[in-house]
Amino acid sequence: MAGDTPPHVVEDVPGVLQLLSDGSVVRGDESVLWPKDPLPDVPGVKWKDVLYHAAHALSVRVYRPESSSSVTGSSKLPVLVFFHGGGYCIGSYTQPHSHTYCLRVAAELPAVVLSVQYRLAPEHRLPAAIEDGKAFLLWLRGQAELGAGGTADRWLAESADFARTFMSGSSAGANLAHHVTVHAASTQTQLAAHPLRVAGYVLISAFFGGADRTAAEVNPPLDVTLTVDGSDMLWRLSLPVGASRDHPVANPFGPESPSLTPMDLPPVLVVAPESDVLLDHVLGYAARLREMGKAVEVAEFPGERHGFSGLQPFGEAANKLMRILRRFVYAGSARPTGL
Structure with missing residues (x-):
């Protein structure tokens, strides 16, 4: 008209x-957000994409070291699931910095790394990405069942120790890893004898929020990579229309969020860069879980910014993170219990 x-x-x-x-x-073009420096090659790792959700055309990128011997001497390797960041609105499992990070993890832990594609907002608002994470967990459980008979994806059947599976992610991917781990905890009691066990989870620069401002949001550090306004906008774009930052996806301790106290959560490694407007949300998450008696390890990174592991995948802080991650995963591999 x-x-x-x-x-x-x-x-x-x-x-x-x-x-x-x-x-x-x-x-x-999302490449404008990323550093332009060329990324070094990571030798000794093979990778391929595998469809895990046909209806939504979603894939997982599987990384496998060419030498499949773990530090424990086993021919099977722990499995590290990785969800990329981007505020639930941008980012990709194929993005070069995310890809390089996964190559490093596969080579240096060593581990089978599974980098998961999920639907993005605002075309697909939350909880779409959470549902995709749950669908991936169901697919992975199916692969573990098939692996017992040798009929899983060949790389997974040959190299993956599904009983040593770890959920992980960066930024929004860390938020997603939290929700998938909670879902695994809520369903594992019916799957006590299942070959897939979640032995731990890793949250890097977790993208949590809340209606009330924290001290780090009121007085943000200088030169942050994620601003308070930027964080707020990403939540407006990704949450259901009209929802506040106390929505259960954003705030795991919000007024409508399910209690985590009865959940049998596995040990968690919380990675907290200091120069991040989300710092108080990240440390608050760890503190609340500790109050509940959960096993929590916090790795603080003074001077580092939100998403440092992807922005500088070969920086000194990333090198330190690799050492911490390796210890956490292989200590978790030795624990007799998980989800």
């Missing part, structure tokens, strides 16, 4: 993502 006004921009991640007033989404 002649009187209609054209759609206008409602939310804008400059050059990367725009939400228009009619609900349509315009996406640009």
